[in-house]
Amino acid sequence: MDDNPQLTDYVTFATAEQIFGLPIARVQEVFRPTRITRVPLAGAQIAGVLNLRGRIVTAIDMRSRLGLQAREADAAPMAIGIESRSESFGLLVDALGEVLRLSDSDIEANPVNLDRRLAGVSAGVHRLDGQLLLVLDVDRVLDVSTEAAAA
Amino acid sequence: MDDLLREFLTETNENLDRVDSELVRFEREPNNVEILGNIFRLVHTVKGTCGFLGLPRLERLAHAAETLMGKFRDGMPVTAEAVTVILFTIDRIKVILDQLEAHQKEPDGSDGDLIDDLGRLALQTKPAPRPAPREKLEEPEQLEASDRAVSHRADDERGDRVASHSIRVNVDTLDYLMTTVSELVLTRNQLLEIVRRHEDSDFKVPLQRLSNVTAELQEGVMKTRMQPIGNAWQKLPRVVRDLCAELDKSIDVEMHGADTELDRQVLELVKDPLTHLVRNCADHGIESAAHRVAAGKPEAGTIRLTAYHQGGHIIIEVADDGRGLDVARIRAKAIEQGLASAAELAAKSDAEICNFIFVPGFTTATRVTSISGRGVGMDVVRANIEQIGGTVDLQSVPGAGTKFTIKIPLTLAIVSALIMESAGERFAIPQLSVLELVRASSGGEHRIEHIKDAPVLRLRNKLLPLLYLKSVLQLGSGEGEDGFVVVTQVGSQIFGIVVDSVFHTEEIVIKPMSSKLSHIAAFSGTTILGDGSVIMIIDPKGIAQALGRVAQSGRDDGPDRDDREEAWADDVVSLLVFRAGSHQPKAVPLSLVTRLEEIDCRKIEISDGRHLVQYRNQLMPLLRIDTQSNLKQEGAQPILVFSDRGRSMGLVVDEIVDIVEDRLNIEVASEQPGVLGYAVVKGNATEIIDIGHFLPQAFADWFRRRELSTDQLQRRVLLVDDSAFFRDMLAPLIKAAGCQVVAVGSGAEALDALKSQKRFDLVVTDIEMPEMDGFALAEALRAMPGIADLPVIAITAMVSADAIERGRDVGFHDFVAKFDRAGLIAAIKEQGSDIDRAA
Secondary structure (H helix, E strand, O other): OOOOOEEEEEEEEEEEEEEEEEHHHHEEEEOOOOOOOOOOOOOEEEEEEEEEEEEEEEEEEEOOOOOOOOOOOOOOOOOEEEEOEEEEEEEOOOOOEEEEEEHHHEEEEOOOOHHOOOOEEEEEEEEEEOOEEEEEEEHHHHHHHHHHHHH | OOOHHHHHHHHHHHHHHHHHHHHHHHHHHOOOHHHHHHHHHHHHHHHHHHHHHHHHHHHHHHHHHHHHHHHHHHOOOEEEEEEEEHHHHHHHHHHHHHHHHHHHOOOOOOOOOHHHHHHHHOOOOOOOOOOOOOHHHHHHHHHHHHHHHHHHHHHHHHHHHHHHHHOOOOHHHHHHHHHHHHHHHHHHHHHHHHHHHHHOOOOHHHHHHHHHHHHHHHHHHHHHHHHHHHHHHHHHHHHHHHHHHHOOOOOEEEOOOOOOEEEEEHHHHHHHHHHHHHHHHHHOOOOOOOHHHHHOOOOEEEEEEEEEEEEEEEEEEEEEOOOOOHHHHHHHHHOOOOOOOHHHHHHHHHHHHHHHHOOOOOOOOOOOOOOOOOOOHHHHHHHHHOOOEEEEEEEEOOEEEEEEEEEEEEEOOEEEEEEEEOOOEEEEEEEEEEEEEEEEOOOOOOOEEOOOOOOEEEOOOOEEEEEEEEHHHOOOOOOOEEEEEEEEEEEEOEEEEOOOEEEEEOOOOOOEEOOOOOOOOOEEEEEEOOOOEEEEEOOOOOHHHHHHHHHOOOOOOOOOOOOHEEEHHHHHEEEEEEEEEEEEEEEEEEEHHOOOEEEEEEHHEEEEOOEEEEEEEEEEEOOOOOOOOOOOOOOOOEEEEEOOOEEEEEOOOOOOEEEHHHHEEOOOOOOOOEEEEEEEEOOOOEEEHHHHHHHHHHHOOOOOOOOOOOOOOOEEEEEEEEOHHHEEEEEEEHHHHHEEEEEEHHHHHHHHHHHOOOOOOOEEEEEOOOOHHHHHHHHHOOOOOOOOOOOOEEEEOEEEHHHHHHHHOOOOOEEOOOOOOOHEEEEEHHHHHHHHHHH
16 A cells, blocks of 8 residues: 555553554553552542552543543553653553554544544544544643643 | 862872773874873863862873873874873872872972973974983882871871772762662561561561661661761851951851761752851851950850761751840840730740741841841741751850751651551651650540631640641541541641551651642652552641641731731732621631630720720720621620730621631722722632721721722732731732732842842832831832832831932832821822833
8 A cells, every 4th residue: 555654553442432542662561550549639630659560650540631431430440551751650541452553644633623632632543444543642641730730 | 188189089090090001002002093082081181170179290290291192182193102201190190199198288399300201202293212211210219208207197097098999989870779779678668567467487587687688788878878967068167257257257167077977968958058057157146256355255256066976867066156046135026026925925935935036037137237137047947957857956045155956867768657547548757747646535635626617636735736637638528536646847836637547657768759749738759668559648848738827826816927928929818707797708817817806795885986895904996897787785795806016906796707718819899998899718709808997997097098999900019018017908908909919027028029030010118117217128229230210109107308308319209108098009000000101
């Protein structure tokens, strides 16, 4: 189809039935979070902090971050570990999908009517078979404080 | 040995060893530009440092060698002879360095021979016959011989030869080691926790060994980060020397225990407070030479710095042999600045009164010097030291001197913390912040009681304000009767944090807060407990913020007056909400209220149609907010008492509703007399009462009031008045006129505020102020670059032709009588429109 397409690998995950993708280069690891300590007075988007092999990881609830409805209490989330500015973060998601290799040239800009919360963190959309994959901009996802202040 | 010299020796010896080997390599590969560049740079560094340290002999040698190598770099052929001479030069430098280390000064002697050789080689393009190198080799020995007479002492000192026994390690490496060891400590704690649960574990013995080794390792690594306190003292003699010149005093600085070591992070943090204390001793403590001689003391004063270790802490004392603190003056100032009443002070010991110098804004200096006396400083000293978990104490003996004692932990990385629980969540609080633990129960010795909604605890005849951790952290309400009170202190405020239970203490490693959470003042960090879970570390300072100004008072004359300026600037104000007359809530800034009283109705007298009551041996007029509100016929009548300079009035209210912290944004101005306007206070539309309306009714001469204009834009007004009462009075008035107000209590503070990059459009200043009066302030202001044109309005009780004349000279733009509040607003408005035109 193309001569020399630029390909990017995405870690995909589902949250509230929507599929998202994160560039694999930014993903440190994937883990099942245990014993999340919630932090009083922190915004709803911060699920809490947890200990991952001696490091303190700040867990971000992606449902809240993306403005989706809250997860059912008994549903155990998965976490995607990300390092940013020598801090560790864990994005709490419903379920992990497979790693997809997609061509950069196929990415489409956000539709103009995309939910503002989603558009704020999305870098574009990939059309998959029967589904749309929203590519997330990691840095914007982690920019929780400003988002919380604006909200 | 001088630290600079020590470092130079270590570094130069390292460098020279490298030059040695590089030169040898260079001789074999004369065309290797990279090696040459390395050597050149090393020699250049040596030269530069020698020049800096005042070591002429070394400098000359290095310079000559550098010149020759410069020629190589420029393309001159490299000869064996030249390399040999350079190597000789380096040997010579080493000999000199050895002597330098032994005697701390360059040995006498000349290096003319080598310098000549180097110079000659640098000048010629072709190698020439040169003197036999043997001669040069003997040179070092001669040097040794000539110094033999004084080398005896040097031999003893060889024992701690710096050059070979110390290495330089990057601080990052040490910090990394510290972090790693901290992790090890945590892991050890986890293992211990597991083994504790299994009684007969084979792991017990080896784990005990591991535990010991870990402890030793931790100590060892901590040692690597230790630096002598002397490093923080280094610049103090110079500071004092300069001050002596400025103050015309003679002061010696003595240092004891300069080699006492503490963590380098802590060291950095105590440098400034120490400098400030020493400056204070020099300025306030030590008398002038004449006074000293008159008092039978030696002419030169002494400032003594002492440091020593004491159980995991380092104690640093800063003592002077000066006049000691003037307790009477501190007492007078404390009253004058409204920090405490005379009656309260009478009950305090001299030592307690002395502690007022740590209160923000406090100063007894009658004149403001460039050194101290601006009332900023001692509070900052205390705040800085408390920030690192330390304490400051002071002892003062009149006529004999003052001694400050600072106690700080040796390291900040690992602290002992108390683990506690509130609303099912665990938290840690640094043990250093915990004064004591009290168990409170409804039936027990200590009971949590309530004054209206404020929980308090009686503790040894004092009332301790309490905060429920779960309320502060919004984990739920349910303020139970039973629990543990963690007594803690922030600044001078002692308060209790109520938690559900306390567990044990644990050594914790403080990990920085996530950047996403660092805005939460209640926490200072996070940590991982022995069982692997993450918990938050409580910051008592952040918790104390929730106590707010209500609890900060701790005295019965209203909140800490020093915080009021800030409150206006930050817009968050404590408001006393009450009802009187109508159902609508009314509020006044709590800072204006002197006291809340309930008066027996039978004591209220009527004279000349006015209600009066005998109050503290005076007749106090009672006023009603409006005609709708009536005095009670029987029982207790609640009143708000307002006082200034010996006069008091009582405002009759129906009930006191609450004290709240909120922004005072007057959204709707009011034409109704006695009401400044309406603001939303905790969700309710509330009338903000203008006390200024009532004061003249109580005393006709208090001041007059007319309607306010409210169409001002958001201008920034700097209000300067030494009377806290008038500040609190005028600030809301100006605020209601639509300006932002920053109120300060002295000319010096005003200048500080103006210097601190804050934009002001207008200055309103009192004329009669101690230390720096309004005239002096205006003059100082005119001399400041950038704001010389800032309009200044003077408010004064003494409007005389003379004063107006003088005011013109110093550049007052307007004069307003102190009680002419409408006039003031008009003047602000007028000056404001001038600004608009100019802009």
